Amino acid sequence: MNVDAVRRVWVVDDDADVRGSLELLLETSGFETRLFESAEQLLATIEPQSRGCLLLDVRLPGIDGLALQAELKQRAIDLPIVFMSGHGDIPMAVRAVNAGALDFIEKPFSDDRLIELLTTALNREAARHAVSRDRRELEHRLDRLTPREREVLEGLVDGKLSKQIAADLDISPRTVELHRARVLKKMEVANAAELVRLLLDTRS
Amino acid sequence: MNAAMPPVHAELRSRPIAAAASAFALYLLAALISLFIALDKPVSIPIWPAAALGCGISLGLIWRHGPMVVPALVIAGVLAHLLAGIALVPALAVGVVQPLAGLAAAATLRSLGFHSAMERSCDYLAFVMAGPVVVALSTSIVAALTDPVAVLGWPELPVTTLRGWVATMTGASLISPLLLVRAQPDSAADDHRISLLFALLAGVLIVGSQMRGLPAPFTLACSYALFSVALIGALYQRPRRVAETVLVTGVLGIVCAGLAWGPFAQSADDNQRMLLMFKLILLANGSLAISAVRNEARRLADRDHARLRSLLDADRRRSSENAATALAAELNQPLSAIRSYADAAARLMEASADGPIQAESLQRALRGIVQGTERASGLIRGQRAFQPGEALPSADLNAAIARALATLDWELQSRRIAVRAHTDAGLPSVIADNRELERIVLLALHIAIEFAEQARRSLQRHRLTITTGLLHEQAAARVTLRMDLGGSLLHVAGPGSDEATAYEVDLERMRAAGGTFAVNSGGRHHEIEITLPVVASEESS
Numbered sequence A: 001m002n003v004d005a006v007r008r009v010w011v012v013d014d015d016a017d018v019r020g021s022l023e024l025l026l027e028t029s030g031f032e033t034r035l036f037e038s039a040e041q042l043l044a045t046i047e048p049q050s051r052g053c054l055l056l057d058v059r060l061p062g063i064d065g066l067a068l069q070a071e072l073k074q075r076a077i078d079l080p081i082v083f084m085s086g087h088g089d090i091p092m093a094v095r096a097v098n099a100g101a102l103d104f105i106e107k108p109f110s111d112d113r114l115i116e117l118l119t120t121a122l123n124r125e126a127a128r129h130a131v132s133r134d135r136r137e138l139e140h141r142l143d144r145l146t147p148r149e150r151e152v153l154e155g156l157v158d159g160k161l162s163k164q165i166a167a168d169l170d171i172s173p174r175t176v177e178l179h180r181a182r183v184l185k186k187m188e189v190a191n192a193a194e195l196v197r198l199l200l201d202t203r204s
Numbered sequence B: 001m002n003a004a005m006p007p008v009h010a011e012l013r014s015r016p017i018a019a020a021a022s023a024f025a026l027y028l029l030a031a032l033i034s035l036f037i038a039l040d041k042p043v044s045i046p047i048w049p050a051a052a053l054g055c056g057i058s059l060g061l062i063w064r065h066g067p068m069v070v071p072a073l074v075i076a077g078v079l080a081h082l083l084a085g086i087a088l089v090p091a092l093a094v095g096v097v098q099p100l101a102g103l104a105a106a107a108t109l110r111s112l113g114f115h116s117a118m119e120r121s122c123d124y125l126a127f128v129m130a131g132p133v134v135v136a137l138s139t140s141i142v143a144a145l146t147d148p149v150a151v152l153g154w155p156e157l158p159v160t161t162l163r164g165w166v167a168t169m170t171g172a173s174l175i176s177p178l179l180l181v182r183a184q185p186d187s188a189a190d191d192h193r194i195s196l197l198f199a200l201l202a203g204v205l206i207v208g209s210q211m212r213g214l215p216a217p218f219t220l221a222c223s224y225a226l227f228s229v230a231l232i233g234a235l236y237q238r239p240r241r242v243a244e245t246v247l248v249t250g251v252l253g254i255v256c257a258g259l260a261w262g263p264f265a266q267s268a269d270d271n272q273r274m275l276l277m278f279k280l281i282l283l284a285n286g287s288l289a290i291s292a293v294r295n296e297a298r299r300l301a302d303r304d305h306a307r308l309r310s311l312l313d314a315d316r317r318r319s320s321e322n323a324a325t326a327l328a329a330e331l332n333q334p335l336s337a338i339r340s341y342a343d344a345a346a347r348l349m350e351a352s353a354d355g356p357i358q359a360e361s362l363q364r365a366l367r368g369i370v371q372g373t374e375r376a377s378g379l380i381r382g383q384r385a386f387q388p389g390e391a392l393p394s395a396d397l398n399a400a401i402a403r404a405l406a407t408l409d410w411e412l413q414s415r416r417i418a419v420r421a422h423t424d425a426g427l428p429s430v431i432a433d434n435r436e437l438e439r440i441v442l443l444a445l446h447i448a449i450e451f452a453e454q455a456r457r458s459l460q461r462h463r464l465t466i467t468t469g470l471l472h473e474q475a476a477a478r479v480t481l482r483m484d485l486g487g488s489l490l491h492v493a494g495p496g497s498d499e500a501t502a503y504e505v506d507l508e509r510m511r512a513a514g515g516t517f518a519v520n521s522g523g524r525h526h527e528i529e530i531t532l533p534v535v536a537s538e539e540s541s
Helices: A016-028 A039-045 A065-074 A090-098 A111-143 A147-157 A162-169 A173-186 A192-203 B007-040 B048-065 B067-083 B088-111 B121-146 B148-152 B156-174 B176-182 B188-212 B216-236 B239-261 B270-351 B359-384 B397-407 B409-414 B434-455 B508-512
Strands: A008-012 A032-036 A053-057 A081-085 A103-106 B417-422 B462-470 B476-484 B502-504 B516-522 B525-533
Touching (some): A008 A016, A008 A039, A008 A111, A016 A032, A016 B270, A016 B359, A032 A039, A039 A065, A065 A090, A081 A111, A090 A103, A103 A111, A111 A192, A111 B270, A147 A162, A147 A173, A162 A173, B007 B048, B007 B067, B048 B067, B048 B088, B067 B088, B397 B417, B397 B434, B397 B462, B409 B417, B434 B525
Parallel strands (some): A008 A032, A008 A053, A081 A103, B417 B462
Antiparallel strands (some): B476 B525, B502 B516, B516 B525
């Protein structure tokens, strides 16, 4: 699986000093930052195709961090979230993590801990993105198959011989061989074993 | 009309009718029974069970349902007397006067602020004492209406009054179960339970002895003993002191009886002796009762004082906690920024070992650290000065004093502290939070009350004078609480010293605003001084 990591961090904090310091720290550490003062500003910018991870302050004016998390989920924006708070609010941290956040850190935090968390979040996002991309690619290849070729593909995946597939589909073995060659070509694989492995990997 | 009437209205309308009907039935039954007892077994004073039961029940019913049941009671009373074979005039007199006596008793209790939950001893005392007066009057009026010549001549009038007192004791005893029924489950009336049972026993004993034809002195002695136990025990509200009360009242009863039948009244007849004995008993019991009520008032005042203090302390603690939490949250932001800038600076320095130093970024990190530090120190400075970057709060000192005095009005009255306030109507606003200022004034008044309590040696009244005014330079307003302790302040001095003591109460926030709070004691007088900066305004300049 090809992991294509994007080191982009979407930071939302209403405090300008905190935003400025995080920008410098993260850029110094090799991250790309997007800074926002409020949840509303972030929601106006971010899209389902956006990459990276989110670093959110829990207490925000207007929509707070937990509500923003729910809103992102509703908009199908599935980026890993790291929450930060200066209030040491344990119940809130539990709620955030239960709702799917990666972790919760208390201000002031050490740079090592923050960078470690963000790296983990970005790696996770990259892996998730890679799987998603492979699945889209496979679906694209499957879309190119004709209905008959799909039936032959199903027979191959089930481990049937050409004669058995021909008998099932009530066509000649020679025709099955022709369809089989086209399927392998369209799915961009060398043989039937590679085809089966590709389908199983992507489904898993 | 009736068909169109909503069910709720019909129900509301039927309630008074049901109450009047039940009152009529109960009163008729009670009057018939008591008249049967009184007329069938006449001993020495045949009127009292009937009169007591009638007055007691009418009082209870009027208290429960209001004056609307009076006509029903009158009709029931007259009917009962006519059925018992009594002539029309006495029947009318008793039938009309007894419910009216109950009405007057209920009105008296209401005007005295009587609480039927019987949470206070004074309620019990009022219940027992308001009834006797009215019953005594009613029996006297009835006697005067039926036989004026006999009643107006000595010794009939005092004897009739005596009958009234005894009758009321019986009545109060007999209707004591009503109190048990009406008492709230969690109220202090539970404390009276034993006493009320004693009172009930006294009533039963009186009626029983009347029916059995026992001698009057025996009946009176027993009922007196039981009723005294009930009364005094209830006043002290301590069941474990019942034995002590029995002893005290028993000794008092014996002494009174000894005086009445002793050498001082040798020429008197039995009625006069009995009258004298009851006068002495009432005097003794009255003294005990007054003493008990005074003690209870003091106890309640102490309890309220302690409760108020704990509330003030809790409020102060909560304010401190809220302030600390808010400050921590505010400080956390610049601290967090400083930490991140410092980490970034350290990373830049590490990176400079392998390549050129990124001077601009490093400079930005250092500037951020300086800015964060300034922001944090600004928050701390603001907290110290109690001026977190907002307008200074202003408050009306005179209004705060008025509110504090209203809060403590009952306590000051119960402790016999007379307050005189000389407030300067032209006093400008002062720098203080309104609630904080009220708390400070309350604290000052509490200190004054404590000093008054320590200095109190007798029933003397203390005088507290509160004065507000501007200091000469018009930069500060001053309130002075001056207490005249009548030269009895020796016990108020500091620990191990008889000298006058002066100390300051630590009120940091007020001091930060430029105010002072000082308590100065010495000699006859005791002073608390509060000074607060005046808010600069056109009126004050």
